[in-house]
Amino acid sequence: MPVPLRHCSRPRRPSMRVAYVTFEDREVDTEIPVVLGAWAAEGLDGEALRWDDAEADWSAFDAAVIRSTWDYVPRRAEFTAWARRTSQVTRLFNPAGVIERNTDKTYLRDLAAAGIPIVPTEWFGPGDEPVLANDWAETVVKPNVSVGAQDTSRHDSREGATAAIRAIQESGRTAMVQPYLDMVEAEGETSLLFFGGRYSHAVRRPAMLARDGSGALATGDPREAAADQLELARAVLAEIGEPLLYARVDLVRSASGDPLLIELELTEPHLFLAAHEKAPARFAGALRDLLA
Structure with a gap:
């Protein structure tokens, strides 16, 4: 049968x-x-x-x-x-x-000590006298703890920068002072997205502090990352000793054209998943791999 x-x-x-x-x-x-x-x-x-x-x-x-x-x-x-x-x-x-x-941007000091090129920065903790050592034409003042450019300001005078530093110090935070890089107006920032340690995609983000007010937190156009940007981003992530599901490496170029790290976003970054059709699946696949 x-x-x-x-x-x-x-x-x-x-x-x-x-x-x-x-x-x-x-x-x-x-x-x-x-x-x-x-x-x-x-x-x-x-x-x-x-x-x-x-x-x-x-x-x-x-x-x-x-x-x-x-x-x-x-x-x-x-x-x-x-x-x-x-x-x-x-x-x-x-x-x-x-x-x-x-979540404390003083991590940038550690990366700089490890040889990572960052945007030049002066640091003023609570109680420090806010005397600027560099004679930058324009400065950006930001706190060490913030999201979305919160309490970040642009200044063309030392008096304005000093007042911003003091306001941050009075809130109990450390003030960061950096030169405003003119190249950011034309080129913007480049954000490179990594999922599970693998490069996924990149976007161009407008200058957050542009005079015309064109900067927007969640605005990003697809961009091909250059070889030197990928090299720096991978060097930055190599300094992190734990497995990461996601990472956003934000870079700008110096006046000489070299890439510099402006921020490493490992906590709550917008991932610009709409910028690449395969990005959502890559993000989900990286999570599945980490959980397997």
Whole structure:
């Protein structure tokens, strides 16, 4: 008697729960639906939750991915404590130690000491006398803890820069003073995106402090990264000792044309996923690989 045929199906990959960590005003994060859709295609069940949601059970997730936690600045100690606690009950990306260091821009001093070329910077901590050593025609003053160019200003006088420094110092933060690079007006910043340590795509971002007010946080046009930019970005990431799900390396060019690091975004950067059709899948695939 013939043996009846049985229907054979390929085993499905088990679904994994992943928290997309955001903040109260999540509607301003346009990447949430894009990411959740890409995660679903990889068998990842995503859910957007506030980082400070007292009812959230982070242990119920296979991973928590920090994304748009853009309200942490005045609560940085609370935020980094949350990251440490959450990392004890689930996989946290990026890791808590990386988050704690990256949310204080003095990490740039460490990278400079390691030989990474950064935009020239003078540092003034609380209590330091704000006496500028360099005679830059225009300066940018920013705090060591901020998001989205918050409390960042451009000055063409030493008096204006000094007043901005003092205001930052009075808030208990360290002031950073940098020269305003004219090349940024024409070329903009180049942001290179890496997922799981692999280069994904790059965008050109307008100068945030352009006189015409054209700068915008989430504005970015697709751009081909140059070889020297890729080389510097990879050298920067090589200095980070932990695996990263995502990284955004923001570069500008000096007057001589050399790339300089202006910021390394490892906490809550906009990823410009709309700039490349394969970017959402690359991001989701990198997460799946890290969880495998």
